[in-house]
Amino acid sequence: MSTPLRVASYTYEHTEALFDGRVPIEGAEAVFETAPLVSDIFRRTVEGRYDVAEYGLTYFLRTFDLDESPFLALPVFPNRNFRHSSVFVNTAAGIEKPQDLAGRTIGEFAMFGHDPGVWIKGIFSDEFGLTPDRSRWVVGGTDHPVPAFDWVPQPVPDGIDVRHAADGATLGAMLESGEIDALISVDVPQALLGGSKRIARLFPDYERVERDYYRRTGIFPAMHVVAVPRKLAERDDLMAAVYRAFHQAKEMAQQKYRDGARKQHMGVVTPWFSRHFEENRALLGEDWWPYGLAANRTMLDTFLRYHYEQGLSKHLLTSEDIIVPALLDT
Incomplete structure (x- = not known):
């Protein structure tokens, strides 16, 4: 049966x-x-x-x-997906390498520790000594407001500054305006796709970086x-x-x-x-x-x-x- x-x-x-x-x-x-x-x-x-x-x-x-x-x-x-391509920066913020994210305000899609965020934070910690407690975090939607996911546990470790974006706010707009310095997101900000010069990828040549990451680690995240x-x-x-x-x-x-x-x-x-x-x-x-x-x-x-x-x-x-x-x- x-x-x-x-x-x-x-x-x-x-x-x-x-x-x-x-x-x-x-x-x-x-x-x-x-x-x-x-x-x-x-x-x-x-x-x-x-x-x-x-x-x-x-x-x-x-x-x-x-x-x-x-x-x-x-x-x-x-x-x-490889995740170096998921990090975006405000071009006026002076961020050229992962270490420059220390002391900055970073947006993260949906919640603190979404899957791409866990991967790239771990890579940044392993390879550049940048741990999440060295930055401030704002969670929300990239181009559309996203309410807090109240159906999943939301642990935030002691010593880490995390807040949710204001009602109606989007992380893409906050990045373009400079309200946040960087963004980790599974979604590419629409402003970048539309040609905005105020947003760029942290790794412009991300394919080369991600291929090198795979050669060194054997990991396809x-x-x-x-x-x-x-x-x-x-x-x-x-x-x-x-x-x-x-x-x-x-x-x-x-x-x-x-x-x-x-x-x-x-x-x-x-x-x-x-x-x-x-x-x-x-x-x-x-x-x-x-x-x-x-x-x-x-x-x-x-x-x-x-x-x-x-x-x-x-x-x-x-x-x-x-x-x-x-x-x-x-």
């Missing part, structure tokens, strides 16, 4: 085959749901609407400080995992089936690009895409978006360390603490 499953994920190209039915979940009768904003999926996950759901790493980890943490994770990482309730996580066969389905859907998306290389990706509208694909393949390998714990342990344990060091976890967790037991050998 098939197990009914309510599954939620953003509609990425590497989840399309799940949504359109090309890849089924063996032994399950799965119904898939998405949302315009991925944070809506996170909130509904907290509300218990799903059996399997994409979940931001920091949102997921914050539940481990509750009396009973409700979720474990599959080693499936549907959203990942993940933002999200796929979470399941702990009771469901006890069903080893079902967890293996869910993992296989996500993996197969992702592999189908990657294979499309491998096959497209033969025809110089004529189906892609981006000029010189094949050259870019060759560069990525040479650096990241044949499986450039890996699932499974073995290929992601260093990345995941690094994020867990950052989360703890930034005061967002009470205890230093390991991969074994958070991954579904049946999938630890993936």
Whole structure:
């Protein structure tokens, strides 16, 4: 008898085959749901609407400080991105390197310690000695006001100055006006996209910086995992089936690009895409978006360390603490 499953994920190209039915979940009768904003999926996950759901790493980890943490994770990482490109500065603030952010006011999207923020703060601490307590923080929306997320724990360590942006204010406008000096955001400020000269990236040549970061560390930062309730996580066969389905859907998306290389990706509208694909393949390998714990342990344990060091976890967790037991050998 098939197990009914309510599954939620953003509609990425590497989840399309799940949504359109090309890849089924063996032994399950799965119904898939998405949302315009991925944070809506996170909130509904907290509300218990799903059996399997994409979940931001920091949102997921914050539940481990509750009396009973409700979720474990599959080693499936549907959203990942290099994060040096997520730091923006006011061009009049005189900020040219990460160390210049000491003593400055920095905006952060949504909350203190959103996933890109955890990554880049950790990198800044490791590589430049810049810890979060050396700056002031304002949280809010980049181009649209975002109220405080009252459905997720919001720990702020002692000694760190954090406030929420005023009602109706946006961090993008505050950065352009100079009210804040810098911004860490998953969203590129609209003013920058519109050609404003008052906002720039901290790392103008961010692709070179991020490629160098990968060469040195082997880390392709993940933002999200796929979470399941702990009771469901006890069903080893079902967890293996869910993992296989996500993996197969992702592999189908990657294979499309491998096959497209033969025809110089004529189906892609981006000029010189094949050259870019060759560069990525040479650096990241044949499986450039890996699932499974073995290929992601260093990345995941690094994020867990950052989360703890930034005061967002009470205890230093390991991969074994958070991954579904049946999938630890993936």
